[in-house]
Amino acid sequence: MRLGIDFGTTHTVVALVDRGNYPIVSFEHADFVPSLAAASADGMLRFGAQAAAAANEPGWTVLRSFKRLLVDAGPETEVQLGPKRLKIKDLFTAFLAHLRDELRLRSNAHLREKDRIEAAVSVPANASSAQRFLTVDAFRRAGFDVVALVNEPSAAGFEYAHRFRDTVTSKREYVLVYDLGGGTFDASLIKMEGKANEVVTSSGVSRLGGDDFDAAIVELALKKLNVQPTPQERFQLLEECRIQKEGLNPNTRRFVLDLSALGKRDPLVLPIDEVYEACQPLVEESVAAMEPVMRDPRREEKDVDWAELAGIYVVGGASSFPAVYRALRERFGAHRVRRSPHPFGSTAIGLAITLDLHAGYTLTERLTRYFGVFREAERGSEVTFDVLIPKDSQLPGFGEPPLTITRNYRAAHNLGHFRFVECARVEAGRPEGNLALWDEVLFPFDPVLRGRDLARVAVARLPGEGPRIEEIVRCGAEGELEVELKNLDDGYHSSVRIGRRGAA
Numbered sequence: 416m417r418l419g420i421d422f423g424t425t426h427t428v429v430a431l432v433d434r435g436n437y438p439i440v441s442f443e444h445a446d447f448v449p450s451l452a453a454a455s456a457d458g459m460l461r462f463g464a465q466a467a468a469a470a471n472e473p474g475w476t477v478l479r480s481f482k483r484l485l486v487d488a489g490p491e492t493e494v495q496l497g498p499k500r501l502k503i504k505d506l507f508t509a510f511l512a513h514l515r516d517e518l519r520l521r522s523n524a525h526l527r528e529k530d531r532i533e534a535a536v537s538v539p540a541n542a543s544s545a546q547r548f549l550t551v552d553a554f555r556r557a558g559f560d561v562v563a564l565v566n567e568p569s570a571a572g573f574e575y576a577h578r579f580r581d582t583v584t585s586k587r588e589y590v591l592v593y594d595l596g597g598g599t600f601d602a603s604l605i606k607m608e609g610k611a612n613e614v615v616t617s618s619g620v621s622r623l624g625g626d627d628f629d630a631a632i633v634e635l636a637l638k639k640l641n642v643q644p645t646p647q648e649r650f651q652l653l654e655e656c657r658i659q660k661e662g663l664n665p666n667t668r669r670f671v672l673d674l675s676a677l678g679k680r681d682p683l684v685l686p687i688d689e690v691y692e693a694c695q696p697l698v699e700e701s702v703a704a705m706e707p708v709m710r711d712p713r714r715e716e717k718d719v720d721w722a723e724l725a726g727i728y729v730v731g732g733a734s735s736f737p738a739v740y741r742a743l744r745e746r747f748g749a750h751r752v753r754r755s756p757h758p759f760g761s762t763a764i765g766l767a768i769t770l771d772l773h774a775g776y777t778l779t780e781r782l783t784r785y786f787g788v789f790r791e792a793e794r795g796s797e798v799t800f801d802v803l804i805p806k807d808s809q810l811p812g813f814g815e816p817p818l819t820i821t822r823n824y825r826a827a828h829n830l831g832h833f834r835f836v837e838c839a840r841v842e843a844g845r846p847e848g849n850l851a852l853w854d855e856v857l858f859p860f861d862p863v864l865r866g867r868d869l870a871r872v873a874v875a876r877l878p879g880e881g882p883r884i885e886e887i888v889r890c891g892a893e894g895e896l897e898v899e900l901k902n903l904d905d906g907y908h909s910s911v912r913i914g915r916r917g918a919a
Contacts, residue, residue: 419766454497
């Protein structure tokens with residue numbers, strides 16, 4: 416069985432490959448599994464709809480939007496859930512194992528116990544390499560055979576190509592995907608030629624989504640009520656705001672909140688204009704984040720004219736918020752903005768399309784962030800930064816050889832101290848914007864240091880000419896990075912599979 420699985424901040428949606436069709440899988444009560452986890456006072460865990468039900472039971476702690484924890488996570492990062500302290504990778508694996516059980520026991524996917532599941536899964540375009548690796552690892556540990564990892568807006572681009580292919584012409588071959596989900600915002604510029612989709616560049620905000628809209632509405636409501644809720648009451652009020660927000664349409668005039676969770680009989684009625692005003696800064700932030708994406712670095716005239724766009728494709732659960740669509744239409748013109756008929760399911764449908772061999776679509780992805788290294792200089796008194804893999808570098812597909820960067824030089828110091836980092840942009844030779852620290856690697860350029868505790872060795876300049884060093888960085892389709900360092904003079908080498916340094 417082949418499934419496209421969009422593990423979202425609020426909802427996890429699954430689409431099925433079915434003879435050229437890509438239906439959304441239905442579960443017992445909805446077309447999604449809530450992305451929720453809960454723990455009881457004695458440490459019992461629940462997930463999905465069962466976790467949502469636990470919010471009304473005494474002694475249970477519910478964790479909402481735990482996908483957001485991956486933004487700053489490493490393999491050893493832990494999270495507190497009620498009395499339990501769990502590694503994030505184990506929490507995600509347990510949730511995805513629950514998803515697999517739901518598919519088998521409580522869905523219309525007709526999945527049997529021993530069926531092999533080939534899955535295409537997604538991550539935000541702005542996701543770090545660590546988030547990509549942790550996502551794929553959790554799916555595989557939960558029993559899914561992951562055969563493709565696709566950026567969320569890139570997957571939505573497949574749905575656009577499948578649904579609106581006639582809008583793409585030789586003069587209008589670019590599509591800008593506006594993807595506002597529950598926790599993240601991404602924008603990707605995709606060039607479409609026939610059935611070949613090429614991601615030109617991407618940009619985004621790792622913490623901007625429907626959760627932030629919910630929080631803004633909650634603050635508006637609490638200001639009106641002049642109350643300080645307990646954590647449990649705040650959670651239930653957030654859920655109520657989310658439910659009412661997702662039910663809005665352009666004709667809604669009042670935003671009515673059930674306050675029974677706060678012990679109040681009468682609802683709170685908010686004028687819809689006040690709700691939109693409270694969320695307007697978030698809408699404006701998403702529109703501003705689209706601007707850097709309108710550049711094709713391969714062209715002499717790099718800026719893409721808006722007239723070259725076949726469309727701005729609006730996807731993601733939070734994009735159904737009426738103020739979003741209105742702002743985009745006012746900024747870019749009503750004729751250019753197209754909303755997915757399935758904003759919650761667009762990514763899952765696109766993922767399913769990638770698995771359909773008969774559909775014939777191909778995708779060229781690009782690295783969405785810079786990967787580089789800080790190195791010692793001037794006998795260790797200074798540090799320089801080198802970009803190893805630039806943003807927008809073309810990435811390999813699943814099963815293809817890794818992207819490989821090789822550098823040769825003569826060592827000037829006795830010890831190589833490499834601090835690998837990932838960042839959103841590089842300005843004046845410095846990494847800037849959402850900097851992610853990766854592992855530090857020590858390599859003995861001087862043969863006399865081999866076998867010693869390198870952490871205790873001071874960096875010093877070598878007398879005379881140092882050994883020839885080869886430095887190789889490999890980046891696979893999953894975003895997993897490997898660094899190989901080799902002394903070419905005598906063959907001594909070390910290979911390190913590096914990862915993001917997550918807080919314990």
